[in-house]
Amino acid sequence: MDESREVVQKFLEESLLHLNLTVNGEAVHLHVPPTARLVDIIRNEIHLTGTKVSCGIGRCGACSILMNGSLVNSCLVMAYQADQAVVTTIEGVKGGEGLHPIQEAFLEEGGFQCGYCTPGMIIAAKALLEENPHPTDKEIETALSGNLCRCTGYGGIIRAVRRAAEAM
Amino acid sequence: MEPMKASLKRNRERPDGPGKVTGQMKYLSDLAFPGMLYGKIKRSDYPHARIISIDTKRAEQVPGVAAVITHKDVPGLNAFGIVIPDQPVLCEDYVRYTGDAVAAVAAESLAAAEQALDFIDIEYEPLLVVSDPVRSLDEETPNLHPAGNLLHEKTYIKGDVNAAFLSCSAVAEETYELPRQMHTYMETEGGVIIPEEDGGVTVYVGTQHGFQDRFQLSRILNMPEEDIRIVSSPMGGSFGGKDELNIQPYGALLALAAGRPVKIHQTRQESVLSGLKRHPMKITMKTGAGSNGQLLAHQVYILADTGAYSTLGPAILDFAVEHATGPYVIPNVHTEGQSVFTNNGVAGEFRGFGGNQVTFALEGQMDRLAEKLMIDPLELRRRNVRKKDSLGPLGQRIAPVTGASDVLESIAKHQEQTKDLLKDYTDKRKIRGIGSAITMHGGGLGYGRLDPAGGRLRLTEEGKIEAAFGFEEAGQGILGVIETIVTEELGCAAADLSIVIGDTALVPSSGSTTASRGTSMVWQALENMKRAFGSKLIAEAAEVTGVQVDILTLGRGGVFANTRENMNLPVITYSELASQSLDLEKLTVSTEFDFPTTPDEVDAGHFLYTFAGVLAQVEIDLLTGKVKVIDLDQAIAAGPVVNFLGYKGQIEGGGVMGLGYALMEEAIMTEGEYVTKNLDDYLIPGIGDVPFQMKVDAVETLEEGDSYGPRGVGEIGSVAVAPAIAKAVHDALGCWVNKLPVSAEETLLAVNQRRRHQWMKVEK
Numbered sequence: 001m002d003e004s005r006e007v008v009q010k011f012l013e014e015s016l017l018h019l020n021l022t023v024n025g026e027a028v029h030l031h032v033p034p035t036a037r038l039v040d041i042i043r044n045e046i047h048l049t050g051t052k053v054s055c056g057i058g059r060c061g062a063c064s065i066l067m068n069g070s071l072v073n074s075c076l077v078m079a080y081q082a083d084q085a086v087v088t089t090i091e092g093v094k095g096g097e098g099l100h101p102i103q104e105a106f107l108e109e110g111g112f113q114c115g116y117c118t119p120g121m122i123i124a125a126k127a128l129l130e131e132n133p134h135p136t137d138k139e140i141e142t143a144l145s146g147n148l149c150r151c152t153g154y155g156g157i158i159r160a161v162r163r164a165a166e167a168m
Numbered sequence: 169m170e171p172m173k174a175s176l177k178r179n180r181e182r183p184d185g186p187g188k189v190t191g192q193m194k195y196l197s198d199l200a201f202p203g204m205l206y207g208k209i210k211r212s213d214y215p216h217a218r219i220i221s222i223d224t225k226r227a228e229q230v231p232g233v234a235a236v237i238t239h240k241d242v243p244g245l246n247a248f249g250i251v252i253p254d255q256p257v258l259c260e261d262y263v264r265y266t267g268d269a270v271a272a273v274a275a276e277s278l279a280a281a282e283q284a285l286d287f288i289d290i291e292y293e294p295l296l297v298v299s300d301p302v303r304s305l306d307e308e309t310p311n312l313h314p315a316g317n318l319l320h321e322k323t324y325i326k327g328d329v330n331a332a333f334l335s336c337s338a339v340a341e342e343t344y345e346l347p348r349q350m351h352t353y354m355e356t357e358g359g360v361i362i363p364e365e366d367g368g369v370t371v372y373v374g375t376q377h378g379f380q381d382r383f384q385l386s387r388i389l390n391m392p393e394e395d396i397r398i399v400s401s402p403m404g405g406s407f408g409g410k411d412e413l414n415i416q417p418y419g420a421l422l423a424l425a426a427g428r429p430v431k432i433h434q435t436r437q438e439s440v441l442s443g444l445k446r447h448p449m450k451i452t453m454k455t456g457a458g459s460n461g462q463l464l465a466h467q468v469y470i471l472a473d474t475g476a477y478s479t480l481g482p483a484i485l486d487f488a489v490e491h492a493t494g495p496y497v498i499p500n501v502h503t504e505g506q507s508v509f510t511n512n513g514v515a516g517e518f519r520g521f522g523g524n525q526v527t528f529a530l531e532g533q534m535d536r537l538a539e540k541l542m543i544d545p546l547e548l549r550r551r552n553v554r555k556k557d558s559l560g561p562l563g564q565r566i567a568p569v570t571g572a573s574d575v576l577e578s579i580a581k582h583q584e585q586t587k588d589l590l591k592d593y594t595d596k597r598k599i600r601g602i603g604s605a606i607t608m609h610g611g612g613l614g615y616g617r618l619d620p621a622g623g624r625l626r627l628t629e630e631g632k633i634e635a636a637f638g639f640e641e642a643g644q645g646i647l648g649v650i651e652t653i654v655t656e657e658l659g660c661a662a663a664d665l666s667i668v669i670g671d672t673a674l675v676p677s678s679g680s681t682t683a684s685r686g687t688s689m690v691w692q693a694l695e696n697m698k699r700a701f702g703s704k705l706i707a708e709a710a711e712v713t714g715v716q717v718d719i720l721t722l723g724r725g726g727v728f729a730n731t732r733e734n735m736n737l738p739v740i741t742y743s744e745l746a747s748q749s750l751d752l753e754k755l756t757v758s759t760e761f762d763f764p765t766t767p768d769e770v771d772a773g774h775f776l777y778t779f780a781g782v783l784a785q786v787e788i789d790l791l792t793g794k795v796k797v798i799d800l801d802q803a804i805a806a807g808p809v810v811n812f813l814g815y816k817g818q819i820e821g822g823g824v825m826g827l828g829y830a831l832m833e834e835a836i837m838t839e840g841e842y843v844t845k846n847l848d849d850y851l852i853p854g855i856g857d858v859p860f861q862m863k864v865d866a867v868e869t870l871e872e873g874d875s876y877g878p879r880g881v882g883e884i885g886s887v888a889v890a891p892a893i894a895k896a897v898h899d900a901l902g903c904w905v906n907k908l909p910v911s912a913e914e915t916l917l918a919v920n921q922r923r924r925h926q927w928m929k930v931e932k
Contacts, residue, residue: 005231049198050191052404054354055436055847062354090191103189107181110813113821114643115188116354116404122189137860144855148847150352150405151643153824154855155862156817 017079023048024092038077039063042089050090050119054148061147064120065089071127073146090119093126101167102126102160111160113151121147125161129168135161179813182648183667184402184641195404196372197358197433204360205234207422207432208281209415210271210288211441212263215299215511215840216312217292219261219270226287227273232280235425236288238271242421244390248413250380254313255477255514257388257417263292264312265476265511266841267442274422274430297511297840301473302450304508312476312509319474319507320482322489324562327500332465336456340536344453344529345907347834348473349446351518352852353642355404357443358433361419368395369420374403376411376640377680378672388417389424401670406642407825408517409444411682412479436846444516445835447472447484447507451529453492461543461551463498466533470505470526472515479516481507483617486772487610488522493561494530495572495608495779496552511840517682519822523609523887524829528908531605531891536904545895546580546604553606556871561608564615564766564773567876571779571805572608574867578803579604579781582863586785586799599788599919600798603895606781607888610774611684611879612763617772619763621685622676623693625654625701626756631743632666633658637693638678639686640670644882645814646686652811657694658702661724664742676758684880685763687810688776691877696759704755709740712748764876776876778806778884779867782823784892788900793916795897797827800859800889805867806879812866819864819885826889828853831909 017034020027023046030045042051042065051074054062058073065074066088093100102125105111112118121144128135128143135143140161149157187193224236239246239260246260247253259270271288275281296310303309304317311317333339359373368391375381378400386393403410415432423430434442454467470488474481485507492503538545553572560566583604593600613619624636635654639646650667654660668674678689702722709727710717719730726738727745746752766775785799800823809815832851836843844850870876894905903918 043198044200047200048191049194052195052355053433054356057436057846057848059847060354093190099186099189106189107185108179110179110817112185112188112643113645113817114354114403114405115184115193116195116643118188119191141856141860148354148852148854150354150407150825150852151821152817153820153822153827153853153862154858155820155824156813157855158860 017083019079019083021082022086024088032079034078034080036079037075038079038082039074041079042074048089048091052116052119054116061120061124062117064123064147066123066127071124090123093122102129102164105160105164105167109159109163110156111152117147117149121149121157125164129165133168134165180648180652180811182645183651183662184647193402195355195402196360196374196399197355199360199372200431201360201362201429204429204431205274205276205426206278206281207272207274207419207430208285209269209418209432210273210285212259212266212268212270213290214263214292214294215266216295216297217263218295219259219263220291220293222270223289224271226289227284230275230280230284230287232276233273233284234276234428235274235422236271236284237421237425241425242388245387248384248388248417249478250412250480251482252478253387265513267513268476269418272418272422274426299510299512299837299840301471301508301510304510312511317509319478319509320485321504321506322486324489324501324503326563329465329467329500329502332500333456335458336464337459338537338540339454339456340533340540341454342532342536342906344451344532346449346451346525346528347908348448348513348515348837349518349829349833350440350835350850351407351409351443352850353405353407353409356434356436356439357410357414359419360429360431361416361423362429363423363427366395368397369423370397370399371416371420372399373416373419374406374410374640375400376406376642376682378640378670379638379677380680381413381416382672384413385416385420389420398672399670401640403640403642407519408521408682411517411680412444414442440835440842440845440850444479444518445513446518447474447515447522447525449488449525451526453529453533455533455537457537457541459541461541461548463496463552465500466493466498468492468503472505472507473510473512474507475510475512475514477514479514481516483772484517484522488526490561490610490772490774491523492526492530494527495554495606497554497558512837513835513842519825519883520887521683521883523607524826524890527605527607527887528890528894531888532894532906535895535898546576546583549576549606560766560773562770562773564768564770566766566775566777567874568871569777570871571777571867572606574805575779575781575803576606578865578867579606579783582783582801586783597790599790599900600785601896601898601900602783602785603892603899604781604783605888605891605895606779608777608779609884609887611688611776611778612765612774613683614772614774615765615770619679620677620760621679621689621693621763622758622760623678623690623697624676624756624758625697627705627742627746627752628666629746629752631741631746633660633664633742634666634668636668636675637690638669638675640681642681644686644818646681648814649687649810650690653690653694657698659722664725679763684778684882684884687878687880688876689763692761693759695877696761697757701757704757705745708749708755709745712745713740715739776879778804778879778881780804780884780888782888782892784889784896786893786896786900788897788915790919793912793919795831795910795915797859797893800827801863802885803865803867804881804884806881806884807870808868808878809866810878815866815881816864818881820862822883822885823862823889824853824858826886827858827893829908830890830893834909
């Protein structure tokens with residue numbers, strides 16, 4: 001048994017992926033299993049815990065990040081799929097000196113309560129507003145339909161996205 | 169307290185906001201500590217079985233495993249439960265639902281812990297599964313607990329319903345079925361438990377009552393309460409679901425066994441399996457009225473499926489029985505409730521606490537009666553709604569309040585306006601309808617229940633005014649409430665404050681963060697403390713500066729003198745006061761008191777009530793039967809608004825949770841097994857399911873002499889939504905909804921029966 005364990009261990013080590021990422025503007029090099037979930041890499045290896053996990057199956061959007069400019073659920077991305085990617089997490093969302101206008105709007109309009117969906121929601125809103133600075137309500141609905149919030153009933157989130165669109 | 173109309177403009181940003189919108193704030197399940205292990209809990213393979221043997225040897229040999237625990241490793245009471253500890257921490261002889269824990273593992277990695285779980289060998293003898301609550305009390309049904317399958321029953325009788333039904337002109341009778349709703353807090357149960365060098369433990373896990381967790385863990389670990397520190401805030405949502413212990417005992421036992429920090433963060437599947445749910449209830453109501461619409465008799469039978477263990481099942485049934493008459497004055501009432509054990513998932517505390525189920529039934533009765541009597545549904549309510557000084561629903565005296573008619577009139581006005589707008593609506597493929605409902609909801613735990621509260625103010629060495637409360641921030645905004653009330657009552661600035669909550673090492677006991685009690689209790693605590701604390705700071709400022717006491721007041725940044733030349737600059741700042749004071753410790757004031765209850769000896773009767781009126785407009789797709797909510801407006805009477813942004817958020821959020829309850833949500837079980845396992849089959853409302861604008865009308869007035877201040881609104885916004893939506897469906901299609909969630913199949917059937925779908929031939 002010990003021998004086979006060693007074999008397995010060696011195999012696992014040899015099969016580790018040399019992962020290169022740019023996360024919030026900084027280069028990151030890691031050795032990880034090729035099938036490791038990107039969300040776990042972000043939270044446990046890079047220690048950016050602003051990205052959350054809630055359903056783990058790509059349904060709730062709590063783990064939303066921008067990968068090469070696109071909105072993705074980081075719980076559904078495996079390490080090998082993310083190699084060489086440019087990633088923005090909530091920690092990389094900033095305004096000039098302080099908060100990003102979307103973050104300001106979420107504060108002012110009550111766009112969060114418990115805050116657990118908020119990083120993903122703000123990332124999704126950012127993806128929308130960067131592509132479409134003046135979205136209609138229907139476009140807001142479509143863009144945020146992959147992000148669940150259990151606290152606000154979405155009222156504050158909708159007001160926040162509308163306000164951010166005006167401010168940006 | 170003066171009604172604060174100005175508060176409508178007060179949209180204070182929350183103190184926890186910046187940390188949340190930047191992702192910088194750490195939830196307890198985000199924490200990591202050096203040497204930390206990962207814990208996993210092995211739950212039962214069967215909904216009901218006898219355990220023949222448990223063998224952990226293979227699991228212990230998995231590389232990286234640091235500890236494996238079973239019932240043998242529980243040093244104290246192997247059970248938990250807030251009122252009746254009947255849920256085993258780790259099962260020894262029987263398992264009673266698929267969420268029952270049998271063993272737990274801590275390992276160097278999550279993968280190793282998961283692998284070890286698979287290597288725990290448990291032999292079971294499957295037993296007959298009790299899945300139908302209706303049959304739980306039958307003689308041939310096996311007993312799940314030594315005292316039988318009846319957890320609790322409660323009866324309330326007033327007058328003589330049988331005699332009264334004889335004189336009724338119209339009687340409505342219906343059985344309503346309410347689903348098992350999941351809280352679906354976005355952060356699943358999790359955190360880190362650390363063994364301390366002195367032999368104690370620190371528990372970083374969210375809960376709604378840190379001191380209660382400490383008490384329960386002390387029993388389980390056989391460890392003095394003083395040796396246990398509970399850090400219980402912040403949480404990524406709870407809604408009642410994290411009130412009972414969840415992963416804390418396993419984390420603590422594993423951490424003590426391994427001598428290292430242990431993190432457990434449940435996956436959503438594990439959370440679905442083991443977490444509390446709202447009680448599924450079957451409610452039969454028979455309600456009669458005279459020809460003038462006056463309610464004469466109301467007979468109610470409530471059957472609640474409490475699942476495998478007690479938690480707060482008895483109190484929830486009591487609450488449902490109390491609220492079965494809602495805000496109406498009915499001379500003859502007979503309500504019976506039974507809460508029974510089954511092998512289904514454990515049902516327990518959930519926003520609304522039994523009120524949501526009975527309100528759906530009661531308001532359904534009002535609408536059915538109105539139709540029979542040919543009276544407008546809101547007019548029928550108007551003729552029966554309680555007056556300012558009416559007794560409470562259990563015949564107890566309550567704080568005088570006109571909230572019921574206030575919200576009724578407000579929603580009646582909304583309804584007229586919405587109807588006007590609807591006149592011009594035409595769509596061949598869709599049909600719309602409008603419905604309204606009202607409710608009343610008790611705050612606090614009720615008469616005869618321990619319901620203490622407290623708080624503390626002090627000046628810290630750093631010169632901050634520390635406001636300490638034993639509450640937790642689950643997202644509801646208690647931090648914002650504390651900041652608003654403390655700054656307004658003391659006159660200081662938010663920057664002068666240091667708010668401390670959710671840590672048994674640092675805060676006084678304030679009771680549970682439940683039952684819409686937090687806001688009331690913070691306000692009451694400040695009423696009790698503000699003068700004494702102000703006087704102490706002023707006296708000290710006078711002592712230090714030599715300025716006379718009677719011209720000093722607390723202000724933003726420090727203590728000010730009421731003289732022309734010193735208007736803008738404090739005589740002394742709070743930090744100067746802290747550093748120059750010779751006896752800082754005396755600048756502390758604390759208070760202990762109880763949530764106000766009725767003076768009458770009525771078990772579980774409430775004293776402070778809030779009210780809601782809901783207007784729902786729905787649009788039904790005639791091709792698919794899908795119901796979409798177009799309007800969801802609420803009028804709320806809960807005293808003065810502390811912070812309108814927070815208030816509106818609670819009502820909108822509660823409203824949408826009620827929308828989900830009405831139209832989408834059910835944790836389905838068959839034969840004691842969850843069919844719904846994650847958020848792909850348990851659907852909660854998404855942004856596409858909600859109205860983009862929801863009106864919230866706050867009725868802020870309090871009666872003359874009402875000294876109880878603002879009431880909490882954590883629950884009230886969720887309570888009367890489902891019946892308003894059900895009535896709107898009826899308004900559109902003419903079919904009565906008696907089962908939630910509303911099924912598209914049934915609405916489609918109704919569409920076809922009424923031949924609304926005119927371009928399709930309907931078979932005769």
